[in-house]
Amino acid sequence: xxxxxxxxxxxxxxxxxxxxxxxxxxxxxxxxxxxxxxxxxxxxxxxxxxxxxxxxxxxxxxxxxxxxxxxxxxxxxxxxxxxxxxxxxxxxxxxxxxxxxxxxxxxxxxxxxxxxxxxxxxxxxxxxxxxxxxxxxxxxxxxxxxxxxxxxxxxxxxxxxxxxxxxxxxxxxxxxxxxxxxxxxxxxxxxxxxxxxxxxxxxxxxxxxxxxxxxxxxxxxxxxxxxxxxxxxxxxxxxxxxxxxxxxxxxxxxxxxxxxxxxxxxxxxxxxxxxxxxxxxxxxxxxxxxxxxxxxxxxxxxxxxxxxx
Amino acid sequence: xxxxxxxxxxxxxxxxxxxxxxxxxxxxxxxxxxxxxxxxxxxxxxxxxxxxxxxxxxxxxxxxxxxxxxxxxxxxxxxxxxxxxxxxxxxxxxxxxxxxxxxxxxxxxxxxxxxxxxxxxxxxxxxxxxxxxxxxxxxxxxxxxxxxxxxxxxxxxxxxxxxxxxxxxxxxxxxxxxxxxxxxxxxxxxxxxxxxxxxxxxxxxxxxxxxxxxxxxxxxxxxxxxxxxxxxxxxxxxxxxxxxxxxxxxxxxxxxxxxxxxxxxxxxxxxxxxxxxxxxxxxxxxxxxxxxxxxxxxxxxxxxxxxxxxxxxxxxxxxxxxxxxxx
Numbered sequence: 001x002x003x004x005x006x007x008x009x010x011x012x013x014x015x016x017x018x019x020x021x022x023x024x025x026x027x028x029x030x031x032x033x034x035x036x037x038x039x040x041x042x043x044x045x046x047x048x049x050x051x052x053x054x055x056x057x058x059x060x061x062x063x064x065x066x067x068x069x070x071x072x073x074x075x076x077x078x079x080x081x082x083x084x085x086x087x088x089x090x091x092x093x094x095x096x097x098x099x100x101x102x103x104x105x106x107x108x109x110x111x112x113x114x115x116x117x118x119x120x121x122x123x124x125x126x127x128x129x130x131x132x133x134x135x136x137x138x139x140x141x142x143x144x145x146x147x148x149x150x151x152x153x154x155x156x157x158x159x160x161x162x163x164x165x166x167x168x169x170x171x172x173x174x175x176x177x178x179x180x181x182x183x184x185x186x187x188x189x190x191x192x193x194x195x196x197x198x199x200x201x202x203x204x205x206x207x208x209x210x211x212x213x214x215x216x217x218x219x220x221x222x223x224x225x226x227x228x229x230x231x232x233x234x235x236x237x238x239x240x241x242x243x244x245x246x247x248x249x250x251x252x253x254x255x256x257x258x259x260x261x262x263x264x265x266x267x268x269x270x271x272x273x274x275x276x277x278x279x280x281x282x283x284x285x286x287x288x289x290x291x292x293x294x295x296x297x298x299x300x301x302x303x304x305x306x307x308x309x
Numbered sequence: 310x311x312x313x314x315x316x317x318x319x320x321x322x323x324x325x326x327x328x329x330x331x332x333x334x335x336x337x338x339x340x341x342x343x344x345x346x347x348x349x350x351x352x353x354x355x356x357x358x359x360x361x362x363x364x365x366x367x368x369x370x371x372x373x374x375x376x377x378x379x380x381x382x383x384x385x386x387x388x389x390x391x392x393x394x395x396x397x398x399x400x401x402x403x404x405x406x407x408x409x410x411x412x413x414x415x416x417x418x419x420x421x422x423x424x425x426x427x428x429x430x431x432x433x434x435x436x437x438x439x440x441x442x443x444x445x446x447x448x449x450x451x452x453x454x455x456x457x458x459x460x461x462x463x464x465x466x467x468x469x470x471x472x473x474x475x476x477x478x479x480x481x482x483x484x485x486x487x488x489x490x491x492x493x494x495x496x497x498x499x500x501x502x503x504x505x506x507x508x509x510x511x512x513x514x515x516x517x518x519x520x521x522x523x524x525x526x527x528x529x530x531x532x533x534x535x536x537x538x539x540x541x542x543x544x545x546x547x548x549x550x551x552x553x554x555x556x557x558x559x560x561x562x563x564x565x566x567x568x569x570x571x572x573x574x575x576x577x578x579x580x581x582x583x584x585x586x587x588x589x590x591x592x593x594x595x596x597x598x599x600x601x602x603x604x605x606x607x608x609x610x611x612x613x614x615x616x617x618x619x620x621x622x623x624x625x626x627x628x629x630x631x632x633x634x635x636x
Contacts (some may be wrong), residue, residue: 214399
């Protein structure tokens with residue numbers, strides 16, 4: 001098991017290298033000149049050219065790429081923001097806590113609401129509750145987050161005044177954006193839990209447990225849910241990854257200084273090092289979450305555990 | 310023999326959309342204490358449905374018990390509350406299922422699965438239950454050290470032993486075995502059968518053995534019920550049924566067993582197909598396939614004809630000795 005985890009962590013290195021390469025390439029073919037943005041609109045062509053030279057932008061693609069990778073691996077240096085002149089690492093680190101706080105809150109809300117809905121729907125298939133929540137879920141999945149966020153602000157901040165509309169300084173600040181961000185996940189978890197459990201409910205071994213004289217509630221939680229967990233945990237992981245990287249709209253609407261917003265601003269200003277750093281962080285988070293899920297599989301399914309060597 | 314289990318007029322139906330599948334139709338049956346009853350019939354005859362209705366674990370929906378009584382130890386268990394029924398399941402009536410590959414929960418150790426049964430019905434600590442689970446494993450011929458293993462680490466035959474261990478762990482007075490050897494290969498079948506015979510002697514429980522293998526019946530059963538289209542066509546002791554089958558369907562079943570002493574190029578089969586359970590034939594359900602069918606058989610359902618104290622058949626011709634000869 002430990003060997004398996006170490007192996008998986010080693011695999012991260014080539015994955016990360018590939019990610020940097022792709023992002024670096026995408027950035028290099030993006031229109032717009034960072035040097036022009038640094039020196040300002042009024043600067044002369046000579047000044048821009050001098051800036052390009054000093055920023056190393058005139059070097060060939062692979063020279064620039066290798067320089068970037070060398071700094072990253074040897075010094076943990078992600079470069080300096082063109083715009084603010086601060087190290088990218090520092091910029092990301094200051095934005096990261098908000099994003100993590102927001103995504104964690106959203107995923108916890110989604111798990112606590114979505115999975116129980118799925119469990120009840122599965123045990124009472126085709127009941128009013130089941131039909132009602134599944135329609136609600138469909139609405140939840142198809143609702144754009146920027147629209148939902150605005151509606152939430154309108155109702156709970158402007159009209160009712162229960163929660164503040166922007167910022168992320170207290171627990172009360174987290175509720176609205178986390179709910180907006182988590183709604184889609186609630187629906188995804190509810191539907192996944194329901195379908196995964198329905199598949200297990202019809203299995204012979206559930207009948208065996210019933211024949212033992214076990215209570216229905218225990219059958220549902222101890223056996224049905226337990227066996228249905230692998231696909232549920234998988235979508236929880238995928239959704240969490242999406243939330244970390246996809247909180248952009250939510251952060252923008254609720255004026256939260258998170259990684260998503262940092263990156264969008266950086267893209268607008270052709271602040272390549274910040275974009276690259278941000279993408280790298282999000283991919284790393286994605287990979288780590290996936291690793292954690294793969295490890296979780298081993299505890300959920302003894303068959304998978306025996307394969308991890 | 311005192312009445313231990315008595316089924317009267319049991320009728321079960323599966324509904325899917327507008328289709329009504331008549332799985333069990335007005336079934337009567339009796340089982341004495343300590344007796345082993347063989348349930349014989351083709352696939353779809355309603356054997357498993359009957360067994361599941363005794364335990365009341367039919368999937369509902371789509372299955373629905375439309376009528377009848379299942380009297381077990383002087384109480385009609387169809388009328389019991391869910392809570393009372395749960396106390397009977399496992400403790401009084403236990404079941405061994407057909408396919409051991411899918412009958413065990415894949416994410417729990419076999420020890421835990423036996424423990425679950427013991428903890429439900431016995432007042433004991435987790436540790437004591439684990440000890441008892443180990444004892445049960447030894448009883449069925451598995452090393453107790455394997456209690457911590459998961460089902461996928463066992464072979465099919467071993468899994469069936471575990472299923473048997475679970476079923477017997479609370480010493481039920483009635484054990485229902487639903488084709489316990491069908492999914493296993495022949496050598497393992499023999500081992501499992503041998504084990505069941507041994508355990509039957511040891512635990513002295515009554516047993517319903519569902520099978521379509523007449524050899525198994527001869528080996529282990531006291532009485533036999535021949536099922537067809539959700540009802541019992543003939544009932545009697547193994548002696549009665551094997552020496553003197555009276556229903557044409559029973560005879561046809563015996564005729565379809567290949568004879569190793571004769572050079573047979575083709576297997577003898579019963580002509581026609583088992584009845585469509587959504588549309589059971591009128592009169593005697595076997596009449597479309599019966600070589601001795603009369604006009605009366607097509608319209609009128611034959612009543613039970615008692616041939617001796619234990620032996621009866623639902624056929625108008627049952628009493629007419631020599632009406633049809635053995636080939």
